Amino acid sequence: AIRDLPPQYVKPRVHIDTENDTANNIAPENIPSGKDKVEKSNTGIEPYSGLSEEEQREIEELKRRDLEVKAHEQAHIAAGGPYVRGGAHYEYQRGPDGKLYAVGGEVSIDVSPIPDNPEATIRKMQVVRRAALAPAQPSAQDYHIAAMASMEMQKARAELARMKATQAYGQASVMGTNQVQSSVTSRLFVIA
Known part of the structure; x- marks a missing residue:
């Protein structure tokens, strides 16, 4: 820190x-030669002239x-x-x-998300978060960056879930109306 x-x-x-x-x-003229002896003071600190x-x-x-x-x-x-x-x-x-x-x-x-690619954004933010917390004693700014990366990961996960839900809904719409009704009817029947 x-x-x-x-x-x-x-x-x-x-x-x-x-x-x-x-x-x-x-x-070069300030580099001591091997012949020079530096004595320590009684404090244990090497004296500087x-x-x-x-x-x-x-x-x-x-x-x-x-x-x-x-x-x-x-x-x-x-x-x-x-x-x-x-x-x-x-x-x-x-x-x-x-x-x-x-x-x-x-x-x-770089803490910006990767446009239109939530999976890549999640991977990137994991690296950013690890980098922010990498030092032995992270600073307040380091924790702030890690929190920003975590928030971007949450947004990307939500976007990924939305995309998967939209994709699943789209696939269900492609199925015929009879198949969808049949599926719903059978589920209702089992529950009843």
């Missing part, structure tokens, strides 16, 4: 639409949130199949280390 961060973690945010997340690419312990904790929280957001959106994409429109769109926040971290995201999915 996408949730707000505590006030101490809220910084100006940057919105980036991307299918390939490159916002956190590290410049020139940052306070509070800023270091903020970075760790942003990293955790970034992973959570990306996993959430990838779950939607994996389950949504052909109905997902484009990739994930992330909302980023710049951390005290200058890097961008995903703090929110969304995936667009």
